[in-house]
Amino acid sequence: SSGINAEYGGRVTKLRVKLAKLTGDNKPKAFIQWVCGGVAAEVRDYSRLFYHKCPEDPEQVPGGFLSDVNPDSLKVYDALVEARLANSPVYTSYQFERIGFYTVDQDTTGSRLVFNNTVSLREDSGKK
Secondary structure: OOEEEEOOOOOEEEEEOOOOOOOOOOOOOOOOOOOOOOEEEEEEEEOOOEOOOOOOOOOOOOOOHHHHEOOOOEEEEEEEEOHHHOOOOOOOEEEEOOOEEEEEOOOOEOOEOEEEEEEEOOOOOOOO
């Protein structure tokens, strides 16, 4: 049977899966991306900084542009990436499968790898 074993604190210790041939009848809604021997990285995803298209328009935003700032415009995730990315130079870009394009940030150090989202891949609006 499939399932997940985790220790206290939620760290996954074992993943049990069933391998099935992909067909038109059993196509999953999502796939798992497996990273073997990965290295830790900080991944930064950005969304719209302002709620309105024109945050300086007093008719749309009577409180001024600062009142229109989206506090959730930056989301930071802990991730695992392939070990070969560990020594990537700043500003090197990669495509993270099915997510988007990311660039190595200048905050990266020898012990801390940081990626910024530069272009997101959008989900097909016709998908169900």
